[in-house]
């Protein structure tokens with residue numbers, strides 16, 4: 001795709017940054033909901049290019065981070081049972097439960113497997129009729145439709161040794177919870193683009209109106225984020241609060257009707273606890289009555305389980321934007337990606353991990369010279385602190401982004 | 405896990421009554437479920453998440469965004485916020501009474 005690289009073009013980014021500076025006359029605090037956006041912002045130093053007083057608050061949109069400890073412990077319990085093949089996405093392996101993680105269970109002989117897609121887990125179930133195959137179904141509105149389809153297929157094809165451990169979460173109730181929190185500082189939202197690719201934008205105008213807060217649907221490339229910030233500050237400066245879609249290339253107003261229909265068939269909304277935040281009413285999905293037989297919690301009798309949360313980790317405050325990761329005392333000392341105390345340090349979309357990877361020292365480093373450097377900061381603002389973007393991933397120059 | 409990657413559809417087939425296909429991610433080709441985009445055609449672009457095509461990527465609106473970003477500089481020079489630019493260059497707040505209204509550039 002020829003145009004993709006252009007969405008990281010430093011010259012175009014500079015124009016957007018200038019436009020933001022020309023628009024802003026007072027301090028504003030806005031939240032990017034999605035962890036993939038947090039990653040782009042920290043990695044490219046976008047927050048450091050903004051006018052003084054304009055602050056990006058990192059939101060709870062990392063599915064790995066918000067999966068409740070209780071569900072992790074249930075996963076560990078199921079995964080250690082004989083005759084079970086436990087399938088998960090790779091970034092759940094190191095998420096700490098009460099004392100253990102999936103990685104440890106694998107080293108102790110458990111059959112834990114990493115899959116790319118839930119359909120891979122279903123195929124494993126077909127190939128291993130003598131085993132129980134369980135898939136760890138976490139994630140936001142983007143991961144839920146694939147998981148819903150997998151359960152639907154299992155039922156249609158009569159595959160009985162497959163089940164789903166479900167912990168899906170939904171963004172709009174989280175936005176409400178953040179706005180209702182007594183020390184909420186958020187004045188605007190960059191909404192998660194790929195969540196809206198599936199769900200459309202219909203839930204957001206009402207939220208924008210109810211909480212008098214601008215909501216701008218935003219993509220994941222540096223230019224997308226800057227454009228989202230620009231649209232947001234224009235609204236804030238004018239005292240407006242509407243929904244805008246700044247990610248039209250991937251988001252249609254109605255979302256994906258086929259995916260929404262499948263979600264409505266397979267799942268029903270339920271109260272859900274978010275790790276570090278607590279219960280948010282109607283913020284999750286579980287399997288609906290018709291698909292209950294595919295619910296691993298029922299199949300494996302793990303509905304009552306006792307959990308033990310770390311007393312040091314402040315990821316709940318990080319997830320709600322009350323503190324920045326480096327304000328946690330354990331950051332970079334007791335808690336590192338190698339030895340994470342909280343899920344926000346595990347997932348690459350977690351705010352703690354993003355800060356650790358790209359800004360661990362919190363000291364200015366010389367501005368990079370090459371335009372091809374990951375940091376936009378070096379190319380567009382002489383005063384900006386350049387993130388220590390030494391640890392690059394293969395995502396460079398590709399539009400790889402988080403969908404929540 | 406939470407990566408969504410754009411790719412180009414290179415093949416569409418039916419498997420167990422389900423619309424499946426192969427999608428090219430810049431050289432890496434993977435099996436993808438296309439059931440949620442029943443009218444997606446070979447040659448089109450889509451956003452893929454955990455093996456599922458979730459939305460069509462619209463190249464036309466991508467180009468529109470880029471054109472808009474490109475035009476920002478030109479508009480700025482022509483009708484831009486000269487007080488704001490001057491203030492930024494001076495590293496100071498703009499003088500009172502020079503608020504910038506975006507309508508002027510529209």
Ligand code: SF4
Pocket residue numbers: 312313314315316318325328329330331332335336340341342343344345352
């Ligand atoms: S740095 Fe570690 S301990 Fe501190 S909030 Fe983040 S994940 Fe928790």
